[in-house]
Amino acid sequence: MVDRSTRERILEVSLDLFGTRGVDAVSLDEIARDVGVRKQTVLYWFASKDDLVDEVLAVAAAELVIVIDAALRAAPDDPLDRIDAIVRAVFRPAVRRPALLGLIREVSRLDSVPAERLRARMQSLVDRAVVYLAAEMEAGRLRRGDPRLVAALGYATLTGIATEPEALRAVGWQATASGLRALRDELRAFLRAALAPTG
Amino acid sequence: MVDRSTRERILEVSLDLFGTRGVDAVSLDEIARDVGVRKQTVLYWFASKDDLVDEVLAVAAAELVIVIDAALRAAPDDPLDRIDAIVRAVFRPAVRRPALLGLIREVSRLDSVPAERLRARMQSLVDRAVVYLAAEMEAGRLRRGDPRLVAALGYATLTGIATEPEALRAVGWQATASGLRALRDELRAFLRAALAPTG
């Protein structure tokens, strides 16, 4: 049996650092220091920094997929309520751990190889979302539009608000408990209005 | 008279590189190479990398402020039309040069000093937007909500969609001329629906 605790601590620390500061800006030495170990131990568990990045991406993608998938499965029938449920499900991990979405965003700056791999991992989720939006638009239960672009826009809104503390600070928002609740509710209202069928 | 061409080319190249790949990931050597000059020439025009970053931020902020300000000034009275105008104004430079908004986003990873400075530069614009949203909500011409958070959400949507090519690629979007037009129109419809008063 392999002792996974060091390995997992490296993954966890790396996710937070990569997601908040960017992959290139974080050195193996810094990761090792945060974990409480030497750089060579990091390189023992992960053959290279690229390998580490790749595995961290896998972890982040898996976490997101699980959260969203569970929300999609357990949610009610009405599409607007369902989107509410997704927002509630994604919002907590996203805002409490911006590194998660930040890391996904980070992909676009990486070489195309890991980016392509991550995209493949998320693709089925994206496809399902697009098909779902298209069907609900067709049924008149969502505002009509290009379901692919609407999906991207909804994602951009959620990701953007969760990963841009500067924008929130600029409008005087603070990350208190009540602030978080207010932000979540405002986000829900925003997306609901954006997606509701035009009366 | 100072010959500004080298200096300005350094600024331009730096903006693109910093905005697309991140400040930490771009070396002075790389900037110099792209400009067609030696690193020491870069350090002649800018005392340090921090200095360069700071000036690049100033350039980016100034460009954005000019574009948005002009759109705000010249736009029609109805708030939804006005938002349309802003989208049209910001969309072109934002999507054709993602580095612009990407750089603004990059601020949150930097030390607080330049971040604070940039925030100060944009603050008046933000304040004006919030006051404007509040007034129009009060007048019933926009959906009611917390104007500060609504401003942040609108910004997040626009910035997010412009700086996340991965999300767009994931839904099969392509950056052709017609694709750009479709995206812009979908974004306008999305924001319009999100902000319109609830019937």
Place this chain on the structure above:
DNA sequence: ACGATCGTCTACCAATTGGTAGAGAGATGA
């Protein structure tokens, strides 16, 4: 009891980083 394996370490290494010192070419003004 003992060799093998596992996990972490120290000791290096070449390449790259941001930055300094100062030479030298070319224009300018007295």
Place this chain on the structure above:
DNA sequence: TCATCTCTCTACCAATTGGTAGACGATCGT
């Protein structure tokens, strides 16, 4: 003409980067 100023350069430098080689103690199966 000559001193000065502007701009770019070559030559370095110390610190940090990702990565290799291999020693050392602990644990484990036999």
